[in-house]
Amino acid sequence: MKLRFVEEKFFNLLMVVSTVLIVASLVAILVTVFIKGLPALRLSMITQVPKGGFYLGKEGGILNAILGSLYLAGGATVLAIFISLPIVIYFNVYAPERSVFVNLCRFSLDVLWGVPSIVFGAFGFTIMLFFGLRASLLGGIIAVALLILPVMSRAMDEVVKMVPRGLLEASYSLGATKLETSVKVVVRQALPGILTAVLVAFGRGIGDAASVIFTAGFTDSIPISLMRPAATLPLAIFFQLGTPFPEVQERAYASALVLTFMILVISIAARLLTKSFTKHVIK
DSSP: OHHHHHHHHHHHHHHHHHHHHHHHHHHHHHHHHHHHHTTTOOHHHHHSOOOTTGGGTOSOOSHHHHHHHHHHHHHHHHHHHHHHHHHHHIIIIISOTTOHHHHHHHHHHHHHHTSOHHHHHHHHHHHHHHTTOOSOHHHHHHHHHHHHHHHHHHHHHHHHTTSOHHHHHHHHHTTOOHHHHIIIIIHHHHHHHHHHHHHHHHHHHHTOOTTTTTTTOOOSSOOOSTTSOOOOHHHHHHHHHTSSOHHHHHHHHHHHHHHHHHHHHHHHHHHHHHHHHHTTOOO
C-alpha cells in the first residue's frame, strides 16, 4: 500500500514538473520575442514591402512576407481540406469496420506526420523539376498542403470517430443515404473539432520554412500570380537573422513577433469557433 502511495506521489510530481517546464518554455519564448521585437516594430514594417537594401539595414517592410504567408498557408489549407475530408468520411462511414486497408492508411498518415518538413520540400522540388516548373506560390502551396495533410486528416479522423454510431444508424433507419448521413450528421456533429483541425493545420503551414525554401522561393514583391515566387515570414526571419547588421537582426525579432501574433490570433479563433459550434453537438 505504501509503495502505491509513493508511486502515485512520484508521478503526480512528474506531471507537475513537466507542466511547469512546458509553460516556462512558452513564457520564455514569448517574453524573448516580445522584448527584442517590440522596440524594432514599426508601422512601416507591416505596411511596406522591402526596398533596396532592406536586408542591409535600409528602409522597407515585410508586407510581402505577411501576405505571401497568408496566401500560401490559406491555399494549402483549402487544398488539404478537399483531400482530407473525403478521406476521413471514407474511413468512418463508407469503409467496413476494422478494415485492414483503413488501418494501413492511418498508419501511413501517422508516419507522414513525423516526416521532417524539409523532406516534403525536397519532394515538391523534385516534382516541380519533373514538370519543368520554377519556384512559385503554386509550388509552395502544394508542398505545404502535403505537409499539413497528415496533421489535418488524423486530427479530423479522431474527432469523427467520436461521433456516436447510434446517430448514423438512426439516420440510416430514416432512409438517409451514406452521403446524406456524412454531410448532415457526421460533419455537423464533428464540425467544432474539424474547424480546430483546420486552424491547427493552418498554423502549422504558416509557420513552416523548410518546405517552401525550394518550392516557393523568395521575392521582395507581393505575389500576383500562382506562378510567381512568394516570400514567407519564416524565411524573412531567417534571412534577417543571417545578416551581420544588428538593426536588421532586431527587425527579425519584430518579424517573429508579427508571426507569433498571427498564430495567437489563429489559436484564439479556433477556441471561439469551437465554442460557437459546440451547441449543435449532441453529447
